[in-house]
Amino acid sequence: MAHDEVVERHSGLARAALTGEAVVDCDTEEFDQGCFGTAGYDDTTGVPEGALRASMGCGDPVALAGLRAGETVLDLGSGGGIDVLMAARRVGPYGRVYGLDASPDMQELARDNAAQAGATNVEFLHGRIEAVPLPGHSVDVVVSNCVINLSGDKPAVLAEAFRVLRPGGRFGVSDVVTEGPAGPVRRAAAEQRVGCVAGSLTIEEYRDLLRAVGFVSISIRRTADHGDGVHSAIVHARKPSIGPGLEIRPMREADPAQVLAIYQAGLDTGQASFETVAPSWEGFTASRLPHLRYVAVDTETDEVVGWVAASQVSTRPVYAGVIEHSVYVHPGCQAHGIGRALLTAFITASEDAGIWTIQTGVFPENTASLTLHQALGFRVLGTRERVGCHHGVWRDVLLMERRSTVVGT
Known part of the structure; x- marks a missing residue:
């Protein structure tokens, strides 16, 4: 699926959420089994109902990112803003959280949710995750929730994440990965079933791309099994540390x-x-x-x-x-x-x-x-x-x- 099609699909989901509907971007059975949406979060206290309705993630990257007070965070593909708001609470008033999304409708939804939550340390940016509109070395942590798999240029996404991170910065995302002997037809069907419309990376492909752009301390841990070799996973990596400048x-x-x-x-x-x-x-x-x-x-x-x-x-x-x-x-x-x-x-x-x-x-x-x-x-x-x-x-x-x-x- 082309970038414009992905944006239009998610814009439609955002418009539905703005009218009070719950949105689902994968097969209803998968969603009902608790693999996606708010089921992946341990604590959503204080998050507006609109952000919960619009949650389409496959995990809780914020909880596993080890965020600290005062840090600057970027959420790639921030959607309705649930992960931005969760991160904003963790980094506190002296921290900053950017949410990046290509859909203007999703941005409108996210801003509404942030206003309801009273979050003042957040900013929503319009743009593509393959070309982040932030300067290099400007954030401490990059998070994302089931979005990188939607990109048709995943190497560019990971290269941009590396670029905007400060030395020692952390990459922590939930995503869809593939592993196992399932054939391409069955695997493609499983990816479509869970809403992975652009095709997912295998675990080794993910590792190789992270290494190629410069990440170290790479860890990919499978979580939910969606059948036919398709899994939700938590992906962690780090940009090497070195002195200022x-x-x-x-x-x-x-x-x-x-x-x-x-x-x-x-x-x-x-x-x-x-x-x-x-x-x-x-x-x-x-x-x-x-x-x-x-x-x-x-x-x-x-x-x-x-x-x-x-x-x-x-x-x-x-x-x-x-x-x-x-x-x-x-x-x-x-x-x-x-x-x-x-x-x-x-x-x-x-x-x-x-x-x-x-x-x-x-x-x-x-x-x-x-x-x-x-x-x-x-x-x-x-x-x-x-x-x-x-x-x-x-x-x-x-x-x-x-x-x-x-x-x-």
């Missing part, structure tokens, strides 16, 4: 020159590697995994100030969860916690990807790197004595590894 994101096509310049600057110190000249980008990318590559950037200029990437240790299947990594920070930006933030995000992302061991080699003289790695759970396995000649000097290398306490336990 900075952001950690995946490497992009425009980054190679800056990445290699930082690489060369690190090599020039004589303490980073046996290498003395940074490789070409072709050489860099050929020797590293296509995923698990991140950069720290200045949010104003998008200038790269550090990077981290992974290399495969072996092609043998038994070593599929074992990688080696490199982390480099611009020499003018060291001692600002950038390396620690990059490596922390990298560790979390590697565990999301099923990695159980990260290896690295460090010169004993590189005390800053040694201290950083030990602080983040790496241990020294031993010393490879006089393993290579560097600028005419035979040097030792400390072999370090970090074994995950989450994967492979």
Whole structure:
């Protein structure tokens, strides 16, 4: 179903709610079984009847988002405003909640409901969830209730959620996902039955898209089972944390020159590697995994100030969860916690990807790197004595590894 059709369908439901009707966007049997609507909420005290009538969600993302007083929240596809009002109560008078919806009728309904609730810390925005009308790094939490599945461009939705979140920000949504052996015809019928008119993502597709835009700490937990491999689910993820004015994101096509310049600057110190000249980008990318590559950037200029990437240790299947990594920070930006933030995000992302061991080699003289790695759970396995000649000097290398306490336990 095209975007305009989705908007018109939901506008019609909003108009019905404005006249006092209860609205249902899925098969009546599914709704009656308690999978959708207000059945997913534990406490709706103080929420106007109009917002309850218009609820078409498949869970309670607000209750699971861990909202704190004073936070700024964005609800993607806010509909009649029930999740906006629930969030507004949790963040309190010093917090702010934005509700974004493409239907003017839904916005009218939501504003009426907010007025009835006396909510003054809310604002309803007109726009598409694929192009959020807010600046980057402007919200602490993104929530959504059974709306992302309606989008025909889900990668854009997730990329926008990542963009508007501040570093360390949280993504917590209820949505429809698919899993299991059901054929495409039966699955499509089930999706239509629950109102998932644009088709849902599989759990792995959802994970892959979240990883691709830069999210870490990804968790997808199935809740209600709608048959034929279609489920409601709670999806959680987090934007990597880093200091003010900075952001950690995946490497992009425009980054190679800056990445290699930082690489060369690190090599020039004589303490980073046996290498003395940074490789070409072709050489860099050929020797590293296509995923698990991140950069720290200045949010104003998008200038790269550090990077981290992974290399495969072996092609043998038994070593599929074992990688080696490199982390480099611009020499003018060291001692600002950038390396620690990059490596922390990298560790979390590697565990999301099923990695159980990260290896690295460090010169004993590189005390800053040694201290950083030990602080983040790496241990020294031993010393490879006089393993290579560097600028005419035979040097030792400390072999370090970090074994995950989450994967492979």
